[in-house]
Amino acid sequence: xxxxxxxFILASFIxxxxxxxxxxxxxxxxxVTGAHQGDLASYGLPSLKATQLVVKDINSQGGINGVPIxxxxxxxxxxxxxxxxxxxxxxxAGVKAVIGHVCxxxxxxxxxxxxxxxxxxxxxxxxxxxxxxxxxxQNFFRTIAADDAQARLQTDFTLQxxxxxxxxxxxxxxxxxxxxxxxxxxxxxxxxxxxxxxFEGVTPGAVDYSAVIQKxxxxxxDAVLFGGYHPEASKIVGQMRQKRLTIPFVSDDGVKDATFLxxxxxxxxxxxxxxxxxxxxxxxxxxxRDKFRAAEGAEPGSFFDNAVAAALALTQAMIKAGxxxxxxxxxxxxxxxxxxxFGDITFDDRGEPVGIGFFIYQVQNGRFVLVQ
Amino acid sequence: MEYFIExxxxxxxxxxxxxxxALGYTMVYGIIGLINFAHGEMYMIGAxxxxxxxxxxxxxxxxxxxxxxxxxxxxxxxxxxYGFTVERIAYRPLRKAPRLAPLISAIGxxxxxxxxxxxxxxxxxxxxxxxxxxxxxxxxxxGIIGSTDAAILVVxxxxxxxxxxxxxxxxxxxxxxxxAQDQKxxxxxxxxxxxxxxxxxxxxxxxAAIGGVLxxxxxxxxxxxxxxxxxxxxxxxxxxxxxxxxxxxxxxxYVLGLTESLTTGYVSSDxxxxxxxxxxxxxxxxxxxxxxxxxxxxKV
Numbered sequence: 001x002x003x004x005x006x007x008f009i010l011a012s013f014i015x016x017x018x019x020x021x022x023x024x025x026x027x028x029x030x031x032v033t034g035a036h037q038g039d040l041a042s043y044g045l046p047s048l049k050a051t052q053l054v055v056k057d058i059n060s061q062g063g064i065n066g067v068p069i070x071x072x073x074x075x076x077x078x079x080x081x082x083x084x085x086x087x088x089x090x091x092x093a094g095v096k097a098v099i100g101h102v103c104x105x106x107x108x109x110x111x112x113x114x115x116x117x118x119x120x121x122x123x124x125x126x127x128x129x130x131x132x133x134x135x136x137x138q139n140f141f142r143t144i145a146a147d148d149a150q151a152r153l154q155t156d157f158t159l160q161x162x163x164x165x166x167x168x169x170x171x172x173x174x175x176x177x178x179x180x181x182x183x184x185x186x187x188x189x190x191x192x193x194x195x196x197x198x199f200e201g202v203t204p205g206a207v208d209y210s211a212v213i214q215k216x217x218x219x220x221x222d223a224v225l226f227g228g229y230h231p232e233a234s235k236i237v238g239q240m241r242q243k244r245l246t247i248p249f250v251s252d253d254g255v256k257d258a259t260f261l262x263x264x265x266x267x268x269x270x271x272x273x274x275x276x277x278x279x280x281x282x283x284x285x286x287x288x289r290d291k292f293r294a295a296e297g298a299e300p301g302s303f304f305d306n307a308v309a310a311a312l313a314l315t316q317a318m319i320k321a322g323x324x325x326x327x328x329x330x331x332x333x334x335x336x337x338x339x340x341x342f343g344d345i346t347f348d349d350r351g352e353p354v355g356i357g358f359f360i361y362q363v364q365n366g367r368f369v370l371v372q
Numbered sequence: 373m374e375y376f377i378e379x380x381x382x383x384x385x386x387x388x389x390x391x392x393x394a395l396g397y398t399m400v401y402g403i404i405g406l407i408n409f410a411h412g413e414m415y416m417i418g419a420x421x422x423x424x425x426x427x428x429x430x431x432x433x434x435x436x437x438x439x440x441x442x443x444x445x446x447x448x449x450x451x452x453x454y455g456f457t458v459e460r461i462a463y464r465p466l467r468k469a470p471r472l473a474p475l476i477s478a479i480g481x482x483x484x485x486x487x488x489x490x491x492x493x494x495x496x497x498x499x500x501x502x503x504x505x506x507x508x509x510x511x512x513x514x515g516i517i518g519s520t521d522a523a524i525l526v527v528x529x530x531x532x533x534x535x536x537x538x539x540x541x542x543x544x545x546x547x548x549x550x551x552a553q554d555q556k557x558x559x560x561x562x563x564x565x566x567x568x569x570x571x572x573x574x575x576x577x578x579x580a581a582i583g584g585v586l587x588x589x590x591x592x593x594x595x596x597x598x599x600x601x602x603x604x605x606x607x608x609x610x611x612x613x614x615x616x617x618x619x620x621x622x623x624x625x626y627v628l629g630l631t632e633s634l635t636t637g638y639v640s641s642d643x644x645x646x647x648x649x650x651x652x653x654x655x656x657x658x659x660x661x662x663x664x665x666x667x668x669x670x671k672v
Contacts, residue, residue, distance in 0.1 A: 173642065200636075200640055200641045200642060201640075201641060201642040202641050203601075203641070203644060203645060205597070205598070205600075205601040206601065206644075207386060207389050207390075207587050207590075207591070207601075207602055207605070208382065208385055208386050208389070208587070208590065208591065210381075210382040210385065210518075210521070210633075211379055211382040211383070211632070211633035211634075211636035211637050211641070212636055212641050214375065214378040214379060214382060214637060215636065215637055215641075217378075217515065218375050230497070231497050231593065231595070234497075234592065234593060235591045235592070235593065238591065238592045239591070242514075242518045242520065243514065243515055243518060244514050244515050245515075259496060259497055262499055263497050263498070263499045263592065263593045264499075264592070265499055265592070267592075
């Protein structure tokens, strides 16, 4: 009896052993990670489904130059300590690329493992700025704008298009507004083309901002950057115009809001604000959303479009490179343009998406008009 | 020097608004010893009433000065009605109760009114039309003092002047002072104390409503929570000046407004509240009853 059980176990071990190498040669393995169960599953599952939909399409069209893609889904629970195990497991299984991780913490924790194994990582959702920006991880890409992308765009626009030399930065002391304002200050100081002449927080809800306006005037700033939401923005712009201060006012997507137009009225004219692109009319976005609805009977959730973009970018790069080797793949990702739910995108040297993210809008005749 | 004058006017504008609200706190406290936490809501209700009336009048293309006067009048009447009702419902039944009870009742009233206006109106921000015309004679000084700043200063000074004349020289003013000094004694000499208390609430709410319309027209937007911050600041100003004292409330408001604007101007607007409240703490350490407050003597 004992020998039977033993030989059975042994046989099954040998079976596993025999099966995996033979199977591996016929497929290209891609890992998909993120939280697939538990509290944060709503962040991870849409990415998994999106990747599955894209891979199904690619495989039905003949895969990567005739070789089908095999997806390996792993749950990291959005926990860095679980994610490192997941990464090791995926690397051991021989994946060539990973769509993930979804949360910033796990992404940061696993990047060294993937780099050492020459695995390309495309995150659809990790927004922490310092994942790739120093160039340590050449294998990292993402299809979502980093947290500082808005501030970077605002700064570039203010310095290059508006040609401002002295900039006043205001914020509302909140996490969102102050965070943006601090990034903007750092970028302006790094650029050395302009000076931050004023950096102040205003109290939201105060009855009057005229003292701060006088201070802006005294600083001789030629542009105001504001980080915060529309109630303060409309008050500040209104009072600037009352005090005959007509310098450009540049703000963020907390201000790119219909209420701002309504409340600020004619004072809103000429105000610049950054905001995301509208993807609801993109044919690829519509196609994959419809597929998701047909398969799941529900609306796709967070980061679905971003994950579709990640999967499309990765598979197209593999097709173009003709191989799944990391170096060729990285080169293809950085050079080719690929059609995604966000339009045609590519990646820069830091792995940041070019074409996904924020755009500059200006209020013209009571509407936000895309200017850059 | 010009910068200082600019900040000065900015501080005076703020101070005037605080004063209009602080007077309500201080008068009510002076007479019944209650901190009326629902007072900020009178300011908010005044602004909302003003918005509704102004929008209607603007549709019928009334001249701007007429719109402003009628709007302010409507706001005063409406807010006063609320002030009167709140006193009747929430404070009068509790007049003999321990002091904590009307205080809790006041906080309850404040929450109730905020949510009530939110339900019947909206929680969103609403644009408020600019009711004060651009005065041509102020145009050369527009960078220092705008038309609305000037209007706020003038209107609130007139309102405060009228109030002090009334308190000092009229019969009802005398009755108010008598009630503030000693309710029981005033009752004995024939003052209708209940009516005086109602009148005080009406007066305070009316002043707050003027403040509401002025500041809403100045900043061009309102929502249901504006009463909270304005109320807290005005209450601070009233305490600073000596709660219960009418000139004290006015002085306290200007001190607070100027502190805030000079701090913003010479230090940083991040520290505006820090300096304002540090000043409050300092003054209360050295003068526990405020700048012009009289130390109350407890008769045993």
